[in-house]
Amino acid sequence: MASLSSKRVYRTVALGAITALAVIAIAPFFMDIYTTNILIRAFYLAALVMTVDILWGYTGILTFGQSAFFGIGAYACALVFTHYGFGPLWAIGALAIGILAALAVAAIVGWLAFYHGASPLYASIITLALPIVLVQLIFAGGRWTGSSSGLSAFPTYYWSTETWFWIAGAYLVLVTSLGFLLVRSDFGRILVAIRENEERAAYLGIPISRIKTGLMMASGAVGAAAGFGYAAFTNVVAPELGDFLLGTELLIWTALGGRGTLIGPVLGAIGIDVTASYLSGTLPFLWKLLTGIAFVVVIVLLPRGLAPILGQAIGFVIPPLRRKPPQSAELVPADWRPIAASFDAPPLKIDELICQYGSLRVLTGVNATVKGGELLSIVGPNGAGKTTLMRCVSDGSERTAGRVYVQGVEIGRGAPQSIVALGVGRSFQNTNLFDTLTVAECLMLARYGVDGAPMFARRAEIRMPEPALDIMRATGLDKVLATETGSLSHGMKRGLELAMVLATEPSVLLLDEPTAGLTKAERTAIGHTLKRLTDEYGLAVVLIEHDLDFVREISSRIVVLHQGSVLMEGTVEEVVNSELVRAVYSGEQVEAVA
Amino acid sequence: MSILVLDIVTTAAILFAVASGLMIILGVMKLINFAHGAFLTVGGYTAFLTTEAGITPWLSAPLAAIFGFLAGIVIERLVVRPLYSRPLDAILATWGLGIVIGQVITLTFGREVQFAASPMSGTFDFGAIDYSAYRIVVTLIAIAIGIALTALFYGTRFGLQARAVIMNETLARGLGIDSGRVRTLTFGLGAGLACAAGALITPLLSVDPNMGLPWLVNSFMLVLVSGVSIPSLALASLILGGAQVAVSTYISPIIGGLTIVVLAAFILRINPRGLGLG
């Protein structure tokens, strides 16, 4: 069920790929052998740069180590051909070894760098260490790896330069097309979501670590294959093919070309490498100086690189290249069955929860149980620990002590996405969503846990649970599916937030001030939906709210939190009529009343 | 055995001196300065120019510190300031800056190895063993740097303001602290320290346009593992530097060269806060 927009992407990519292949097919006849040679190498490097752009430009993983995979592929070729054998089977075997080695290394890098809670800086450190370690291994390899001299003149296919040009060109077109489909697919939108707001993506149940590691592995394989081709063509491998300096150079090319545009870095790599070949021979230091200056200027002043500027210019000339406003998928109702209220264990049970930051104890032993079909409101003054309570329930690494059970399962130290998988949905107080994604894309994102996301296509339909659709209609979101969320009104953002959480089909819903700053009509609509979720769908809802009027209308029970502990728990009437609560809210003495 | 201890202590001291400038910048500005290696190189060339001018080599590190401080202030205004909200881009921009500095040095002084005079040569005798006098002196200077930094951060108003900015920048600004000025001064201080360290290690090294680069990654790792505090940087230098010396001595200097990087990566994987003491 590929969507219209998916078909359009296919058509664009096919058109682009065919054009590029045609150019590549005839180009060698119009170029001198020197330029052809340079371009072959540039093509392989461009394929590598493309993977850097997917990792860094799209997903936000700043990698210094992509060169290592190139080196691994190149050395697989050289080592096998030099020491073991040469022939079609050996070649395939060597390629397979290179790719497998790259996959294994990438998996280790992923395990090290992308665990839950790892800072982006730490991931960069690991990718920085990777080429350094690899190059030292090559140096230490003595005659086997050729040490610093590298290996050369091993048997290889002495095909004509044109043949190599076609192979390299076809490879680049192939991987770039796949890359293009990937970033334009629903899955590609998930990558952007990770870049924009990794934490929020995790709370929508997206397995960040797995996706990043998988992406690293795929990039590693593409890079290794490129390295293999490079080595087979040039007949030379040297440690610098896998070193840190090449790794940083890839970043420079990506930045200059325009990160997050895919085509920019690819063309940038080709352009810069070819220019370097012509200029650096005569002006080696000046060339490096100019590249360095250009790099600093682009990073500081033009973080999106040169591609968008050129792209706009070209867009006027060649209309198909101009980016059309994204065509949106349609919403269709999902079949979300109400939850049977026959659980032995309550959907949410909080047991002696303690949370402490340094010497500041925010929660001091909170107990609460929420049953299916129940809406529990948590009220209390600022700083009472309400939001912290939500955080401790939805991220296993947050609490200091105590236990939290979801559907009877202890959450342990699980990452947000694993708690989402248990059926917990959490909405946030701030309305900071994924600014460059459209409303439809955000919803698709939220459905990842239920429906997955196609890698190379866009869906025509997004399935949404009925209550989520209600919210969308009430806030007018259903009319603006193709709008980027950054430009939505406050009310729409809040509505989208709630719709996204509902799209994950939770059984426990944690809502942090969902109605703050909303109009009366919007509040009423949300109140109705919440009521419906508990009454019809049997959800357990926990609501943080300041507006006692709103709380009174929809709550089954109310918990009053004050200075990190439960001050009072009771029915709506009990709490609202309580002297104690009135005192807390008007700031009068609490201890005396209690 | 006593040589091993001396090797470990002096190596740790050198690492501490080299990494301290990077740490200060990271601590206050939350920014990884990848031009750190280039700053070390600038320090080396300051020492070279000091020698050329016939000034006593003891003055090369202070002169480098002054030059680095001034250059750091200019660089902070031009390159670093727009990037506070983009920490990963700051890494890249400072890396690019490092390339630019390296090439300017190359175009000015040429690629070749230059020589700076050493303030002292020969060895100290410790009974059974004799040991490089300059390494002992560098160790003492590194300890002095550590004490001076501690005094600066815990004994002066600037230090108090810098720590306030580290802990809660918004609050600090609300109390009338010009956090922009604190950052500028900090970057200058970090750059000055890096240049001084470059001048300091020059008698043990050669002066060439790439001299700082090998130190960059190790310093970076030490600073991250230390979790940004002066005593824990000293501790990290001692532990990781000690591991490097031990591995170099008992296993292989080649693996020794990787020790800090690999060990740091694993320490951070196990505990993202590193060895932080506070």
Add this chain to the structure above:
Amino acid sequence: MSGPILSLDEVSSGYGAATVLHGVSLSLRAGEIVAVLGKNGMGKTTLLKTIMGFVKAAAGSVLLDGAPITGRSPHAIVRQGVAYAPQDYTIFQDLTVEENLRLGVLADDIYRGRVDMLGDVFPRMLERLKQRAGTLSGGEQKMLLMSRAIIARPRIMLVDEISEGLQPTMIERMAEVLRRTRSEHGTAVLLVEQHLSFALSVADRYAVLKLGEIVDEGVAAEGAAKVAEHLKV
């Protein structure tokens, strides 16, 4: 003094696309205490942040001594004699009490000259100078917050919900301190509060903020009933 030392003229501000304050006008004369009252989420804190320059005013202007300070950075505004006591326990938890207090003034010798004046208002602070601020009790942390503001001897003090979470005796003490600071140093105070009786007992005038707009203004002594209506749960 004739004109107001601090005034807001049709100020609108907010975060990104979300506007929180809609054309707020307000003035504070020298030595005057004005309470801004309102429920949570009505824009009270944003109002103070806008005056301090943390939040950029999208429209209108903030005037200090009649001269616009809109667009100035917070530290420059502090240097003109404004002290800010933010909401919650906003002290440097990992610094000592003394270090927190030193940060309240613009130079260490000023601190040395003034620290003793705390003996009159919060003697407990002087006993705990070397203690880490994070280890103080909640009430003591509030005292520190207030001490830090008054040691600056500002012309204008912006105080954000100082009564929150405090016992009545402490709240009374805070009121006392505010009155005293005003009478001894002529400090004008802009007080943001939810605590009605406390706010009205110290303030000369009041203003009620609702959904980012001032819906009521008046003399504190006469406003109790009206304000209570506005703040009704």
Add this chain to the structure above:
Amino acid sequence: MKRSVFLSLLLSVTATAALAQDPIKIGIPVGLSGANSVVAPSVVQSAELAAEEINAEGGILGRPVELIVADDGSGAQGAQRAFDSLVFREGVDVLISMETSAARNAGLPIVNRGRVPYIYTSFYEGKSCSPWMYVNAWVPEQQVAPIVDHFMKEFGAKTYFLIGSDYAFGRGMLEFTRQYVEDSGGEIVGEEYLPMDGSDWTAIISKLKAANPDALITSTAGGAPNVTLTKQLRAAGVSIPYGNLAVDEGTAKSMGADANGIFIAASYVTGIDSEENKTFLDAMKAKFDGDLNTPNDLSVPQYEAVYLYKAAVEKAGSTDPQAVIDALSEVSFTGPRGTVQMNKQRHAPLTMYLGQVQEDGSVEVIQSFANVDPGDQCPQLAN
């Protein structure tokens, strides 16, 4: 570019039917940037002198000589660009270059594809072979022996400690040294390497002191590692006989007091007392004056190689690559280093000089060894 141009480029590569007035193009890929950039200028200068002299004498076969210099970045990737550019874009008749082993290895496949004679003029770790390549500089077999022999005879050194940079040259030289020392009845008591960009020799020096050998032989990467090692050795008070296989006269000079007493073995030092050397040095001074980069063991072979190529072309009667390759082993040239002929499996027997660095940085020749044989370098390439 059009295909016709591409064809004409190919033609010029084979260059059989070139016009008499066409210059003979000599390609010089060299490390203008990167590790070799320190010596590269001197290499280029000596080639320029050779070309000027030859052109003043009427060129080669009546054709003027033209030099085309390209930066190889001292590494594999840059070398590929430089060789590609020279062979396929410029269509040079011959490549004469001093380069790193990595750059040479990267260039060789291009040389083979382009079928261009290639004279390699840098000393190296040995055993690099190609039907299109000749080498006129020394290999371990020629350099190590003088130092070890001298240490054994003069100092009675029996135990040796070896220190190197972990790369092909460092390892290759020390591998041979170990063999040679052991064959000569000595003993290796330690062999340690540091990564190529390593600059902290602390642990290795401590091991050296603990092993307490009679003599030390080092083979590091040129430039920085060499300097840092020497400085740190001196700082640590190491004063045993010290042979450095990687230091050249110029570096030794600039190291000053730290280099004092170091033994080096080279096929060229400026102090060689011969008519040819004097003439050469005078001509260099006259041509470059204040810009002169001191001639050295890397630049002089470059100068001589240009003359060796001239002799080969004249013997072959054309620049036909195969004919030139055949002729190269049969011609000789007497230059600053004495008479050089590349007739031993594409390598050349050389006169080697054992020198010791003096306090003022100058190198005093202690002994010379005539016609030291390069040994078996490329047995599969019959001469």
